[in-house]
Amino acid sequence: MFDDWFNDKQTGLGEILRTDSEQKSADKAAAKFSLYHYESCVFCARVRKTIRALNVTIELRDVMKDRAHLSTLATLGGKTTVPCLRIAGEAPGEEKWLYESSDISEYLIKELK
Ligand SMILES: N[C@@H](CCC(=O)N[C@@H](CS)C(=O)NCC(=O)O)C(=O)O
Incomplete structure (x- = not known):
C-alpha cells in the first residue's frame, strides 16, 4: 500500500x-x-522496501490477517508493536525480537547486503 512511498x-x-x-x-x-x-x-x-531493495526473501507474518501471529508477537516478542523482526536462534526459544523500523532496516542491511 505505502511501499512505493520509499524510493x-x-x-x-x-x-x-x-x-x-x-x-x-x-x-x-x-x-x-x-x-x-x-x-x-x-x-x-x-x-518491506528495504527487504525488496536487498533482493532477498523474508517471510512476512501479517498480524492483522492472522491473529496467531499477533499472539506470538505479544507473548514471545513482549509487545504487539510492528514492525518486529524475529531472528531465529541456534535452538528453539533462542530467537531474538528486534523492534523499531530504522533499527530493523539498519540490521538487515548490515547482515544481508
Ligand atoms: N517507532 C516505531 C513505531 C511503530 C508503530 O508505531 N507501530 C504501530 C503501527 S504503525 C503499532 O504497531 N501500534 C500498535 C502497538 O504498538 O501495539 C517504528 O519505527 O517501528
Missing part, C-alpha cells in the same frame, strides 16, 4: 547484483528472519 535513495541501497552462489548465501542468511507487520503500517512499509 531507493531512502533505503540507501542501489541495485544489488549477485552471482548465483552469492544469491544462495544471501537467501540462506535471510531464512532465519521473519517480519511481523501489517499492510497499511507505514513503518512496516519502510522495512
Whole structure:
C-alpha cells in the first residue's frame, strides 16, 4: 500500500547484483528472519522496501490477517508493536525480537547486503 512511498535513495541501497552462489548465501542468511507487520503500517512499509531493495526473501507474518501471529508477537516478542523482526536462534526459544523500523532496516542491511 505505502511501499512505493520509499524510493531507493531512502533505503540507501542501489541495485544489488549477485552471482548465483552469492544469491544462495544471501537467501540462506535471510531464512532465519521473519517480519511481523501489517499492510497499511507505514513503518512496516519502510522495512518491506528495504527487504525488496536487498533482493532477498523474508517471510512476512501479517498480524492483522492472522491473529496467531499477533499472539506470538505479544507473548514471545513482549509487545504487539510492528514492525518486529524475529531472528531465529541456534535452538528453539533462542530467537531474538528486534523492534523499531530504522533499527530493523539498519540490521538487515548490515547482515544481508
Ligand atoms: N517507532 C516505531 C513505531 C511503530 C508503530 O508505531 N507501530 C504501530 C503501527 S504503525 C503499532 O504497531 N501500534 C500498535 C502497538 O504498538 O501495539 C517504528 O519505527 O517501528
